[in-house]
Amino acid sequence: MTNIGSRTLLDNELQAMSEDILRMGSLLEEAIDKAVQALATQDIALANEVIAGDAEINRLRFQIEEKAQLILATQQPMARDLRLVIAALHIGTELERIGDHAAGIGRLATRLEGVPQDGVDWTRLPKMAKRAHKMLHKAIEAYAEQDTEAAWKIVRRDQKLDRHYREFFGEALTMMNTPEQVQLATYLLWVAHNLERIGDRTTNIAERVIFMVTGQYTEVLEDYA
8 A cells, every 4th residue: 555545544543433432422412411300300200311311422433532543553653643643541431431431320310300409509500510511512512623732721621610629518518407408419519520520531631632632731721721
């Protein structure tokens, strides 16, 4: 095979791997929205849909790994191409774990069926979900466009989601006055924890985008900032 032919084949394989990541991102944005909607409306069918959808997320993650292994074994990518493959492997793993967190919210929604929801203010959770969704959307965009500036904004934005989580944690503790409120607040704290972890994993994706483009890790770049 000519060098031109090899280059075309590599480009096609990298593109196919990238499309899988974009597909995962799209499915996860939808999963986060549905999970929180199921929680708010006590829609158990919708919650179960989110839980079942996690299987497709897992399938795509393994598909990315298989494609990456094939590229490494047959194309022996160097420099930027190698970083693209390494980044895709890490991003696929982070997306798969975000899927676990979305499914976790779905499971919590099923456990909350019939639990009295009086006395616990959890209006902060939809705001956290909206922020987590936006962060993920922006991270996938930054990956697709190889935009390090956008990726940096996501790294810094995670602090706001962490602050929302800490504030909700403190608020929930003050609401635990009856056994029913303790049960409800505990479940909602787990929901908030899942949303906070989605933010953390999205930040990891943004950091991988920066590495993919620049070849440097964010910790090193921050040291010299």
